[in-house]
Amino acid sequence: MNRIRSGDWRSRVLVAGGVLGALAGLGAAYLYVQSAEKSGEELNFKAGDGVKIGLLVLGLMRSVAQLGERK
Numbered sequence: 001m002n003r004i005r006s007g008d009w010r011s012r013v014l015v016a017g018g019v020l021g022a023l024a025g026l027g028a029a030y031l032y033v034q035s036a037e038k039s040g041e042e043l044n045f046k047a048g049d050g051v052k053i054g055l056l057v058l059g060l061m062r063s064v065a066q067l068g069e070r071k
Contacts (some may be wrong), residue, residue, distance in 0.1 A: 036043050 033043070
């Protein structure tokens, strides 16, 4: 297997992660808005909702970080 220069793969991974994260965030926001419109309710984002989403994101980040620890 060819070795890729250290800086080369790092920048590719960071750019890909940023793009995928932005797309996932936009998709989630779109689904949230569509759900609110379908139910006919105004968006009402509570602090508890933010905490739930934050914990889910932290769990996802931990899982992704563990992928890099494979041996």
